[in-house]
Each structure stands twice: as C-alpha cells, then as structure tokens.
Amino acid sequence: MSSTTTEKAPQLTRVLRLPAIVLFGLTYMSPVAVFTTYGIVGAETGGHLPAAYVLALAVMLLTAHSYGRMVRSFPAAGSAYKYSQKVFGGHVGFLTGWTLMLDYLFLPMVSFLLAGIYLHAQFPGVPQGVWSVLALLLVLAFNVIGVKFVSKVTAIIMGATAVLLAVFVALAGAKSNVPAGELFDSFVPASDQWSLLAGGAAILALSFLGFDAVSTLAEEAHNPRRTVPLGIILTTAIGGGLFILVAWVGALVRPDNNFTDPDSAGAELMRTVGGGAMSTAFTVVYVMGCIGSAMVSQASVSRIIFSMGRDGLLPQRVFGRLNPRFGTPVGALIAVSTVALLSVALTLDQAVVMINFGALAAFSMVNLSVIKHYLTGPKRSLTPRSLLINGLLPGLGFASTVWLWTSLTGETFVVGLVWMAVGVVLLAITTRFFTRRPPELHMGMEDEDLTPGVPGAHRETTADPVS
Template sequence: PKPPAERSLRRVLGVPGLVVFGLAYMVPLTIFTTYGLVTTMTEGHLPAAYVVTLAAMIFTALSYAFLVRVIPSAGSAYSFTQRIFGSHVGFVTGWTLMLDYLLLPLINYLLIGLYLNAQFPAVPMWVFTLSAIALVTVLNLVGISVVKSANLVLVGMQAVFVVVFVILTLSNISTGQSLLAPFFSADMQLGLVLSGAAILCLSFLGFDAVSTMSEEAKDPRRTVPRAVLLTTLIGGSMFILVAWVAHLAFPNWQDFTDPDAAAVQIMNSLGGNLMAAFFLAAYIAGSVGSALASQASVSRILYAMGRDAVIPRSIFGVLHRRFGTPVGAIVVVSVVSLLALVLDLATVASVISFGALFAFSLVNLGAVKHFILDERRTQGRDLLKYGVVPSIGFLLTVWLWFSLSPAAFSVGLVWLLIGVVYLVVLTRGFRRPPPQVDLDETTVDGAPTA
C-alpha cells in the first residue's frame, strides 16, 4: 500500500455522479415531507414559496461555486471559512454545520422507521431504524463508488415516481382554475409565503453536500462548481413542478384531514392504494439515498477536522487501509444516529437548519472577503459577480436564519456556545491557533490508516 503521506481519497466522481449525489442528498420526494404543512401555512401558495427559496439558494450556490474553484478540499464551508477567516472561525463554522449534518442521517432513519412501522405495525419501529443504520453504514464503509451506484438507483426510482405522479396529476387537474394561482393570486399574503420559504430551505442542502466531495471529484475546479449549480437548479425546478401540479390536482388544501399526512391523502385521491404503495416505496428509497449521501458528507467534514487535529485525529482522521474511506468518522455518525430510536421527528426537524444557515451566511460573506477585499477584484463584472451576488446571498440567508423558531434558535446557540468553549480549551484561551487544515488537493496530510 501507499505510504500514509501519499494516500488520498479516490477521485471517481464526474459532473453526473456529483449531481446524482447532490440530488440523492436533497431527496426529490422530500417535498411531500412538508407539503401539507407549508401548503396550509401559505394558504395554497407552496410553489411560490419554493420559488422564493430557490432564488435565495441560487445566490448561495454561486458563492460556493466561486470558492470551490480556489479551495477544492473536502470539508465544504468549514474549509472555505478556515482558509478565508482563519482557523478559529473555520472551527466554529464546522462545529455549527455538524449540528445540521449529524441530524440529517438521523432524521432519515427516523422517517424510515416511522413510515415502515405505519405500513407494517406488527414490526417494531426500531427494527426498521436499526436495519437502515446498519445498511447505510456498511455501504459508506465500502466506499464512495458503491454509494454512487446505490444513489443512481434510488434517485432513478424517485424520478420514475415523479414522472408517474405528474402524468396522473395532469390528467386530474380541476377545470376552471387559474394555472398561475399557486404562484400568485390577489389574496396571497407575502409574509406567509416568506415564512414557508424559510422552512423549505432545508430542501436545498444538496449543493453543500456536493462541495464536500471535492477531493473525490475528477478535476474538481471544473466539475464541482458546475455540479453545485446544476444540483440547485434541477432540484429546485423539480420541487416547483411537483408542488404546482399537485396543487392543480388537489386545489382544496382546506380539505386536508391531517396536513402532516397530506401526501397520502393526495396519493389515494389520484390512484388509490396502488399509488399510495408506490409512493411509500419511492419515499423510503429516497430516505435511504439521503441517508447514504448525508452520512458520507458529514463523515468527510469530520475527517477534514480530524486531519486538522481540531478533533481527535486518531478517531476522525483515519482512512480504512483497504477501502480508503474515513472509517472512524463513519462509525461515529452511525452511533449518533442511534438517537433516532429515542428522539421524535418534531424535535429533530426544529433544530436541523441552524448550522446550515449559519454556514451559508459565512460562505457568502467569505466570497466577498476573498475576492473583493483580499484579491481586490472591484472592477466592472468582478464587482457584480463577487460583490453583489454573494452580498445578496448573505442577506437572504441571514434573514432565513433569524426566521427560525425561538426554540430552534436557542438549541442552535447552545450548541454554538459548547463549540466556542471547546475551542477555548483547545487553544488554551486563544493563545495559540488551532492546527491548519492541509488544503492540498491530492494528499491526506499524512493521515494514518486503519
């Protein structure tokens, strides 16, 4: 085998593979998780809320695309902010982002257990949850090539369902209604639409996941920026399309017997039990795909921080000798995911966006600092590209961040405070900086192997 200093993550992902990875992370069918909730909140204007969210995420995705060309290293926002603002800010960013990423696999395992237990009540929920954790962990340990192949199948299954769903809804559209009403109507309340958009931002985390795979991408300076933007646009367009046709086929959102189960009600109205069963199969497939992608991403963020010795290197900065995967980080994520056996969906969902929006805001701000202040690209097109675009993204993500519920904001701030305290201990009262992450594109900074 290669000496430790020469070992590297394997570069196997092109633009299509990265986009499939990002879409699997986003879960195309995630729209149905919050469909009834946000449709009711916006009084029938879910597609309009998705348009607002997509607009906000495009600006942030552009900032990611700009930065990944100059900082193509595993670690996503952590690597960006560490390089631009220094190791202390990088640590705080990585710490808050971990709150988001650690909970994303967990929420998928929780959903798998809930949905399958509802369909097969004789089997305890914990059996489904533990089985999903075991399956996803083994696939991630074996390597990213296996994850890529599995994601292709799972995303494909969801795509087939979306096509069938759109065809059924188009054939069941109620006559006599405006096709543009879901996007704009005389009685639409902008405040309600904006509140719904704040919730929907979690549907767009796939583009951040793509940036974490830079060290396993072919020609990352070219492929990753393209994949980041394509993932955002394709995923957002799919969300808007499904939300639009679903509303046209079932415009009476006031008739939802239970907003949380609105998707099942819509499926039954369109195609009866067969359609509901197809939906369940596709939804579970999407949850497995999202768990695969999210566990792979957070393990690589932990690996980047372990490689930096910000967190214990002997656990997190280790690659498996045979598979070349961050074995310690993957196992830790699996252990944390066992909390799916005791936590409820509402608790997890209420805090999952804090870290992501915090990190998005800093990435947007980092793009301005790097290109405008540090490199002084302040002329003409550069000012618009690197100054105005990221600034708009920063303002939009900060607004979304402060739109979180007080409970979620409080939990996020507690997590942030714990991270700052640990940073104080790590740096002996800020008297020394945390170790710097090696941003070399090909090596693993001498990471040991297991």
C-alpha cells in the same frame, strides 16, 4: 497537526465525475422530500407552496454560486468549514463547521426516523425503532465500502424516484379541473402573505442542502474546479425545478390544501391521484429516498468531520484517518451513526426543530467568504465583472440567507445557540482559552496539482491522475 508537520496528510481518492456528483446531490435532496413538508408548509403559506419553493430556490441559487466560487480556490473536503477557515481564520472556521454539523449530524437521523415510521406503518408487527436501526446499519455498510459504490446505489434510487414523479405528474395533470385562469394562482401570493412565504421558505431550505453536500466531495471529484461548481448549480436548479413542479401539480389536484393530517399530506395526495396502488408505490420509493438521503448525508458529514480531524481540531487518531482497505473515514462514519441512533428515541417534531439553523448560518459565512477572498484577499480584483460575481451576487445571497435565518422558530434558535455555545467551549479548550491558534494543516490542494495520493490506501479507480 500543525502546519509544520512533514508527514503527508491522508487524502481521499478521486473517483467521481459530473453525472455521479449531480446524482449524489439530488439523492441528498431527495425529490420525494417535497411530500414530507407538503401539508405543513402548504398550510403555513396559505396554499402557496410553489411560490415558497420559488423563493427558496432563488436564495439557494445565490448561495450555490458562492459555494462554486469557493470550490475553485479550495477544492478540498470540508465545505463551509474549510472556506471560512481559509478566509477568516481557524477560530471562525471551526465555529462555522461546528454549527453546520448540527444539521448534518441530525439529517441522517431524520431520514432513519422517517424510514422507520413508513415501514412500521406497512409492517406494524415490527417496531419502528427496529426498522430505523436496520436502515442505519445498511447505510453505514454502504458508506464504509466507499463513495463510488454509494454513487451506484444513488443512481438506482434516483431512477425509481424519477419514475414515481413522472407518473404522479401525468396522473395529477389528467385529474386537474382548475380553470385556465387560475392555473398559476399558487404562485401569486397576496401582498400581506410575504412574511408567510419567508417562514415557509426557511423550512424548505432543508430540502436544498444537497448542493452543499456536493461541495464536500471536492477531494473525490475529477477536475473539481470545473465539475464541483457545475455540479452544485445543476443540483440546485434541477432539484428546485422538481420541487416546484410537484408542488404546482399537487396544487392543481388539491387547491384547497385541506388534508386530514398535514404530516401525511403526501400519502393522501397520492391516494387522490392514483388510489391505493399509487400510495403503496409512493411508500416504497419514499423509504428508498430516505435511505438514499441518509446515505449521502452521512457520507457528507463524515467528510467534514474527517477534514476537521485531519486538521487536528478533532481527535486525529479517531477522525483524521482513512481505512487502509476502503480509503474511507470509518471513524467519522461510526460517530455519525452513533448520533443517528437517537432516531429510536426522538419524535419527528423534536428532530426537525434541530435542522436549518446551522445550515443557514453556514450559508451566510460562505457568501461572506466569497466577498472577502475575491475582493480584499490574495485574489483581489475590482473589475466590473468581479464586483458583480464576487460582490453583488454573494452580497444578495448573504442578505437573503439572513432573511430566511431570522424567519426560523424561537425553539430552533434556542437549540442552535446552545449548540454554538458548546462549540465555543470546545474551541476554548482546544486553543487553551484562545491563547493559541487552532491547528491548521497545509492541504497542498490550492495549487494546480490536484493529484490524489493515499499511501497504502485502497484505490477505487485506475484512471490517470487529474492535473
């Protein structure tokens, strides 16, 4: 759809307030995900997992700040795709969104795969693939109903997660026998271990993708210029704090980091802390966390696809429309679910290698977008305060993100670069070999009038419009 089209574009309905937004982001991050890579990153960093999380959190907070700055100017669905499109143009925007989709498309698949693995371990008579498909269908149904319903489910999941983590921290603290002088050794790496920390932090960046997911809810949030930036920072800080706390307490119980199987170190750590009952409770909450993470990650990527379809960069008839009853992007949700069916065919190692390349590349573009938009664009300001918050901080975010990006494995780069090449080909076809500008829709969302409207769509709130 071109910018001259007079037909009103479909818009999502504003139903989310700050608590629901933060819960959405934390469920995406899934605090129990700390146990997924606990043994792997712990071994890679020489037992300094908490330090790796501190480094990852510092980098993510810088980038979260940049997302918050961009949401203030462009409170619309689309995330990094929308920001880079508005600041750098349609071609760069498309490639940024395409690269980011590599992670978002495979994140639900990884969650379904993990849910299948753990449920199959508990009920070996049912094949792993069956559990994965059942979880997929459940998540798809929840997301079709709508994001307000999803927010209620995420509250339940986060409640169960909070109870599990609180019990774990209490039991682990009681079992710790580390001398007082060594309590914080896991935070202090040797001078020759910083490169190992960077590699570990690059893997852990996957755990922080929840704050990016929050930015995709801008069209469904009340007063998005305030709630979404605050939700992004709170999600990043709270999630990162939980990751660091759990990793540190775990290091106090098992300072040797010597697990039988690094892939299942979380379950082994739980047995060490609380025996079989704790291990069973962990499995139940972990599967709930996988389903919750898949649910919100599917909701997030479907809104990016919807935004690109609405702009005409993907087939609009399929991806750029909302379901008239539920007001949700059903076409995009089905597409994401179809890709997630790969969870019945791929191994966990094969799936994980596809993650992080696109996210870190997109994070870099968001940091650059802040600098260009606020220091050289229409909102140009060169005051000392602006140079700090729109220049220095996003500049540090860009540099640190690139540092983590270059710490990824060679196999990850191969997969990522091939995916980018496919995007370039698709963009060339869409623009007739770059002789035409990519279609761009005037969102009507950059001014102060943020009143939503989806003619004929099912509305999930009776609240007054937000101005």
